Amino acid sequence: MSPIDDGNASNADVRLGALTRREALGLGVVAGTAIGAPIDSLATPSTQVQQAQAVLTSSRAFVDVSRGNPVPHSLRGEALVKARLTPETWRLEITGEGSASVPNPLTIEAGTALDLSGLIKLAKTHGSKFLKAMQCLNIPQPLGQGLWEGVPLREVLKLAGRIDHVRRIYYWGYHNDDPKQLFQSSLSYTQVMETSPWELPAFLAFRLNGEPLPLVRGGPVRMLIPWSHGFKSIKWLQHIVLTNDFKANDTYANDNNDPESHLKTSAYITSCPGEGKVGSPHLVRGVAISGMSGLKRVETWVRRVMGGQSEVNSNSPEWISAAWSPCRMDAPPADWGHVLPLGMSSKTVMGFDPATGRPKQWPLPYSTVGWTAAIEGLRPGSYEVRARSVDLNGYAQPEPRPYQKSGRNEVEVRRFRIVA
Ligand SMILES: Nc1nc2c(c(=O)[nH]1)N[C@H]1C(S)=C(S)[C@@H](COP(=O)(O)O)O[C@H]1N2
Ligand SMILES: [Mo]
Numbered sequence: 001m002s003p004i005d006d007g008n009a010s011n012a013d014v015r016l017g018a019l020t021r022r023e024a025l026g027l028g029v030v031a032g033t034a035i036g037a038p039i040d041s042l043a044t045p046s047t048q049v050q051q052a053q054a055v056l057t058s059s060r061a062f063v064d065v066s067r068g069n070p071v072p073h074s075l076r077g078e079a080l081v082k083a084r085l086t087p088e089t090w091r092l093e094i095t096g097e098g099s100a101s102v103p104n105p106l107t108i109e110a111g112t113a114l115d116l117s118g119l120i121k122l123a124k125t126h127g128s129k130f131l132k133a134m135q136c137l138n139i140p141q142p143l144g145q146g147l148w149e150g151v152p153l154r155e156v157l158k159l160a161g162r163i164d165h166v167r168r169i170y171y172w173g174y175h176n177d178d179p180k181q182l183f184q185s186s187l188s189y190t191q192v193m194e195t196s197p198w199e200l201p202a203f204l205a206f207r208l209n210g211e212p213l214p215l216v217r218g219g220p221v222r223m224l225i226p227w228s229h230g231f232k233s234i235k236w237l238q239h240i241v242l243t244n245d246f247k248a249n250d251t252y253a254n255d256n257n258d259p260e261s262h263l264k265t266s267a268y269i270t271s272c273p274g275e276g277k278v279g280s281p282h283l284v285r286g287v288a289i290s291g292m293s294g295l296k297r298v299e300t301w302v303r304r305v306m307g308g309q310s311e312v313n314s315n316s317p318e319w320i321s322a323a324w325s326p327c328r329m330d331a332p333p334a335d336w337g338h339v340l341p342l343g344m345s346s347k348t349v350m351g352f353d354p355a356t357g358r359p360k361q362w363p364l365p366y367s368t369v370g371w372t373a374a375i376e377g378l379r380p381g382s383y384e385v386r387a388r389s390v391d392l393n394g395y396a397q398p399e400p401r402p403y404q405k406s407g408r409n410e411v412e413v414r415r416f417r418i419v420a
Contacts, residue, residue, distance in 0.1 A: 055131070055339045057144030059208050059217045065136050065143065065230060068181050072174050072236045073216045080215075083174050085236055087116050087212065090220040092204075094160045094240045102242055103161030114159065116220055119151060119206060126155040129207075130200050130226070130350040133289055133368045137229035137257055140408040141268055142289055145368050146217075147340060147349070148224050149207035154193045156204055160242070167246040171223060173236035185232045185250045186259070187225065189242075200226035200350060200366065204237065210341020226366045227262045227292055229407060258406035263366055265291040266397060266407075267298045267389040272414035281374035282416060284385050288329070288371055290363040291407075293400075294392030298371040299324040303384045305415070314398050314411065324388070324396075330370040332362050378418045386413045 066073065072085060081089050091113035096102030106112045129149040133142045157163065170186035187202055195201040205224040206213050213219035218235025225232035231252040250259040267288040276282040288298045301322045303312070312319045333339045336346035336357060346357040351364050363369035375385065388397035388411045398409045 055145065055333065056147060056209050056341075059146070059211070059214050062134060062144030062146075062217060063136075063139070063141065064216065065139070066235065067183055068175060070176070072176070073218075075215075083176075083236075084238065085174055085215060085220065087220050090116050090238075092119070092156075092221065092238060092240065094157065094242070096160075096163070096166070096242045099165045099244045100242045101164040102166075103163070104159065106160060114156070116206065119156070119204065119221065122155060122159075123149070123151045123206075126151050128152065128201075128203075128350050129344075129348065131364055132200065132224065132226050132366045133263075134230050134233065135263060135289060137231060137252070137261060137405070137407050140266075140410060140412070142287060142368055143230065146208045147210065147344070148203065148205040150203050150205035150221075150224065152195070152201040152203055153187075153223070154195070154201065157192065157240075157242075163242055165244045166242045168243050168248075169240060170243065170249055171234055171237060171240045173218070173222070173234045173238055183231075183234065183251050185223070185225075185234050185252065186248050187232070188246075202226075210344060229261060229263055231257070256405050261406040263289065263291040264401065264407040264409060265289060265293050265295050265389045265391040266409055267371070267387045267412070269385070269387050269412045269414050272385060272416055274415070275417050275419060276378075278378070278380055278418055278420050281376045282378065282418065284373045284375060284387070284414070286371050286387055286412075287368045288363070288389050289368050290365055291391070292365075293395065294365070295363050295369065296390045296392050296394070298327045298329060298387060298389055299396075300327055300373040300375070301325075301386045301388075302375055302378070303386070305382045305384050325373070327371040327373040327387070329363070330372075332359050380418050380420050382415065382417050384413050384415055386411050 072083065075083055075085060080086055084090050091108050092106065093108060093113050094102070094106040096105065104112070106114050127149065129147060131145060131147055133145040135142050166189050168186055168188055169192055170184055172182055172184040175181040175183060192202050203224040203226065204221055206219070206221045208214070208217055213222060218237070221237050223232065223234040223237050231250065248259040253259040265288070267286055269284060269286040272284045273282070284300060286298070288295055301324045303322070340346060340349070346352045347354045351361070352359050373387070390396045397411050401407060401409050
């Protein structure tokens with residue numbers, strides 16, 4: 001899939017709509033999913049049919065949001081070696097700036113930069129893995145969901161010795177050595193070093209869905225910030241700088257985005273047939289992301305539309321008094337062995353009970369869940385269906401953030417007709 005704009009340009013969502021539908025059709029996945037099923041789950045359709053949505057997206061089927069000219073994952077051969085984007089040539093530098101004190105900087109010049117085998121070695125003692133959906137702050141669809149393996153960033157920073165006078169950490173990846181193409185992101189020192197043990201940590205990922213992280217998804221190594229939108233998850237990671245400056249200096253802040261915005265709870269419609277028959281339930285399907293505020297339920301509102309009827313929005317009286325009905329959310333897969341990469345036990349995945357192998361929470365935090373609404377009892381006519389999430393604080397979409405530059409949150413609507 002070719003990269004798309006990250007939505008800071010005007011017509012990105014239109015282009016995305018076309019891409020995701022084509023992608024879903026091209027992959028032949030379970031009807032109506034925007035998220036592609038991995039090859040191995042396609043081979044076991046019986047375990048997938050009860051699910052409205054596949055758990056893992058194959059690495060190539062993610063919607064690709066990448067800046068750069070050329071985009072780093074288009075490099076080949078010598079150019080790739082020169083860019084240090086092969087497993088053998090990849091290096092990570094960790095340095096300090098200003099008053100930050102970094103006793104053991106990791107640099108290419110001094111021969112101390114971290115290489116991939118060093119990172120893999122660190123993973124032997126400090127590695128972990130978890131499921132997480134990727135979502136762009138500016139695109140109203142999840143980009144995909146993966147099983148990511150790697151090492152918490154805090155363990156990597158320890159390699160630089162007893163660092164001091166550090167309040168923030170910023171980082172970037174390969175960008176054709178062109179300052180104009182820099183895509184940088186940042187975190188506070190506290191966010192990196194003191195993740196709650198129940199939360200997924202800031203992370204360096206080098207495997208996805210049981211395989212080495214491919215170049216197309218930011219390999220050999222990318223940053224992965226579980227609680228955040230995609231712009232914190234820098235691909236082709238090569239540089240980390242420790243600073244005493246406390247301010248966020250993310251490239252994404254330049255486009256009026258909230259740089260501290262975290263992954264949001266939202267529902268998306270992935271399939272709604274344009275026409276249905278009286279007497280048979282009209283099946284509407286979708287996915288929802290469980291963001292930082294969790295997901296209580298997904299609900300739909302079906303509205304009869306007459307010719308020339310006025311638009312409604314979330315401030316309209318009709319909307320405010322509308323009757324929303326809860327949808328059926330997919331249960332956790334009964335057999336995680338069919339869902340996870342071959343040979344991986346769910347007992348070893350963060351967020352799962354190591355004794356039973358079942359998820360401790362459902363939906364899993366920062367992951368997607370499929371949902372289905374079976375709409376019944378409609379008379380012939382034209383209808384609109386809307387879907388919204390309700391988070392664990394009781395907020396229904398588009399609340400609590402009508403301000404979209406902290407994460408798109410429109411309530412999706414589809415039209416359909418019921419015929420006799
Ligand atoms: N180096 C680099 N990393 C990047 C980007 C980029 O353009 N360059 N885009 C970011 C944005 S805005 C998003 S939404 C995610 C998308 O990740 P994906 O392409 O794996 O779906 O990557 C992030 N990491
Ligand atoms: Mo993004």
